[in-house]
Amino acid sequence: MKYKTVIGLEVHVQLASKTKIFCGCRTNFGAEANTQICPVCLGLPGSLPVFNRKVLELSLKAAITLNCTIAETMKFDRKNYFYPDLPKAYQISQFDMPLAVKGYLDIELNGGNKRIEITRVHLEEDAGKLIHTQKESLVDFNRCGTPLIEIVSEPDLNNPEEAYSYLKKLKSILNYLEVSDCNMQEGSLRCDANISLMPQGSNKLGTRAEVKNLNSFKAVKDALTYEVTRQQAELEEGRKIFQETRLWDDTAKKTISMRSKEEAHDYRYFPEPDLPKFLIQTSMINDIKKSLPELGHEKKDRFVKDYSLSEYDADILTSSKAMAEYYERCLKILNEPKEVANWLIGPVLSELKNLNEAFDSIKLDPRELIEMIKLIKENKVNVNTAKEEILPEIIENYKKTADVLKEKDILQVSDEAELSAFIKQVISENEKSINDYQQGKKSAIMYLVGQVMRLSKGKANPKKVKEMLEKKLEN
Amino acid sequence: MDVKYVAELAKIKLTPEEAEKLQLQLDNILCFFKDLENLNTENIEPLSHVLDVKNVFREDVPRDSISKQDILNLAPQKDDDFIKVPKVVG
Numbered sequence: 001m002k003y004k005t006v007i008g009l010e011v012h013v014q015l016a017s018k019t020k021i022f023c024g025c026r027t028n029f030g031a032e033a034n035t036q037i038c039p040v041c042l043g044l045p046g047s048l049p050v051f052n053r054k055v056l057e058l059s060l061k062a063a064i065t066l067n068c069t070i071a072e073t074m075k076f077d078r079k080n081y082f083y084p085d086l087p088k089a090y091q092i093s094q095f096d097m098p099l100a101v102k103g104y105l106d107i108e109l110n111g112g113n114k115r116i117e118i119t120r121v122h123l124e125e126d127a128g129k130l131i132h133t134q135k136e137s138l139v140d141f142n143r144c145g146t147p148l149i150e151i152v153s154e155p156d157l158n159n160p161e162e163a164y165s166y167l168k169k170l171k172s173i174l175n176y177l178e179v180s181d182c183n184m185q186e187g188s189l190r191c192d193a194n195i196s197l198m199p200q201g202s203n204k205l206g207t208r209a210e211v212k213n214l215n216s217f218k219a220v221k222d223a224l225t226y227e228v229t230r231q232q233a234e235l236e237e238g239r240k241i242f243q244e245t246r247l248w249d250d251t252a253k254k255t256i257s258m259r260s261k262e263e264a265h266d267y268r269y270f271p272e273p274d275l276p277k278f279l280i281q282t283s284m285i286n287d288i289k290k291s292l293p294e295l296g297h298e299k300k301d302r303f304v305k306d307y308s309l310s311e312y313d314a315d316i317l318t319s320s321k322a323m324a325e326y327y328e329r330c331l332k333i334l335n336e337p338k339e340v341a342n343w344l345i346g347p348v349l350s351e352l353k354n355l356n357e358a359f360d361s362i363k364l365d366p367r368e369l370i371e372m373i374k375l376i377k378e379n380k381v382n383v384n385t386a387k388e389e390i391l392p393e394i395i396e397n398y399k400k401t402a403d404v405l406k407e408k409d410i411l412q413v414s415d416e417a418e419l420s421a422f423i424k425q426v427i428s429e430n431e432k433s434i435n436d437y438q439q440g441k442k443s444a445i446m447y448l449v450g451q452v453m454r455l456s457k458g459k460a461n462p463k464k465v466k467e468m469l470e471k472k473l474e475n
Numbered sequence: 476m477d478v479k480y481v482a483e484l485a486k487i488k489l490t491p492e493e494a495e496k497l498q499l500q501l502d503n504i505l506c507f508f509k510d511l512e513n514l515n516t517e518n519i520e521p522l523s524h525v526l527d528v529k530n531v532f533r534e535d536v537p538r539d540s541i542s543k544q545d546i547l548n549l550a551p552q553k554d555d556d557f558i559k560v561p562k563v564v565g
């Protein structure tokens with residue numbers, strides 16, 4: 001039997017406020033355990049939570065951009081459950097009057113665009129972190145009260161690739177809005193997936209499994225691909241799919257049932273008596289609408305149109321806001337869109353990758369990069385020398401291009417007299433290649449050019465060398 | 476409503492005698508709510524908060540947290556940095 005895959009995603013996003021949602025504790029990642037806590041986020045008796053205005057602004061930015069209907073009135077509720085990462089034994093969340101409902105996100109697929117409906121966007125506080133050792137569990141409450149939005153999609157995604165595209169687009173939007181840093185490794189973007197199969201042509205949804213512990217984009221794709229195969233095999237064997245939570249094991253590359261360890265949940269939601277309701281005025285929504293920045297896909301389209309870049313190049317350049325802005329800062333100094341794009345996408349990105357750094361943290365001044373590109377255009381250094389000798393110094397060691405040039409003996413040699421000495425030597429030492437060349441094997445010239453480059457310690461102007469060699473060997 | 480279930484959710488241990496006694500009390504309390512259900516609530520807006528307050532905000536300004544030691548001192552089991560609990564599954 002043929003089956004149709006049905007996937008819905010629940011995405012938790014940490015909002016980029018300085019402080020927690022209901023108290024003034026900081027939300028810095030990686031702080032010493034149990035140092036960013038106070039009576040409010042621990043729920044000590046007598047403490048009173050007060051809502052962070054910045055959190056409302058950030059969450060509204062996201063909800064508005066996701067085309068949601070914003071609540072006129074929203075309220076918070078207590079979701080009760082007992083777990084060591086939750087000192088209050090309840091989480092402040094939103095139940096029946098969330099921030100926003102009924103939005104959508106258009107995702108780009110190979111065959112065109114597809115609209116994915118968004119059920120709701122609600123606010124909640126994060127729980128603490130548990131570290132499991134052999135014998136016991138250790139609790140770090142720092143993350144308690146960190147502001148989150150939960151974005152719930154309709155089950156409109158029909159294969160793992162669509163789920164991947166949805167997440168990628170969502171991440172790009174939140175990144176450009178500066179609503180979140182969306183760092184999956186640090187847990188600022190977390191994703192749970194509901195997935196079920198139904199017979200092709202049927203309109204009755206199958207029983208779904210909820211997959212958790214998806215810590216990277218790749219994990220989302222891999223886990224969902226695994227689940228499709230697993231559920232299909234179960235159904236074909238005539239077995240039942242259980243409604244259960246399954247944990248993705250990224251090492252074993254499979255999902256594991258949590259059924260035996262699961263207790264029935266009874267969250268007993270009720271209105272949070274410590275927080276009043278919130279009316280969201282139209283004027284506030286309009287102000288935010290006016291302040292929304294250009295988004296990634298809009299920038300991409302503009303780059304293709306204004307700078308005649310390929311879709312591929314524009315896609316990479318706009319993959320992060322930091323990179324797109326950096327690119328345009330470079331163009332303000334040197335208006336060579338294709339050339340600058342090539343440098344950023346190629347050598348600069350791979351240099352950053354070697355350093356294990358994201359574009360957001362680049363310290364290279366665009367002026368130094370452009371200075372280097374100009375040296376190549378003016379034939380003062382050759383491309384390889386720039387890549388190998390200059391780029392690492394200006395990216396890694398924050399040097400100025402002019403200083404690197406002064407320190408290192410790397411000026412390109414284009415002077416014919418100087419080059420002829422090298423060429424003479426190479427010709428005398430490579431009889432075989434010269435014979436090959438003269439008998440029509442034209443590719444042999446590149447070997448000879450290489451030899452000259454070696455002799456000149458990489459400083460020779462390769463174009464010039466090739467011209468001179470050709471001229472010499474024709475005679 | 477089963478008082479034993481409520482006790483389980485609240486992590487309270489009840490002896491059979493206590494359970495029997497409290498079940499009666501709980502049933503009585505729930506009976507009062509049954510009375511409320513007889514009231515006509517048409518055209519009455521649901522109330523989510525007893526006070527008529529709205530839009531109380533704080534600004535996004537960091538404030539010093541309390542000391543780690545003060546928090547750890549409240550915990551029955553701890554080490555230098557963490558509160559310790561019996562092992563739970565991740």
Ligand SMILES: [Zn+2]
Pocket residue numbers: 020023024025036037038039040041042145
């Ligand atoms: Zn706090």
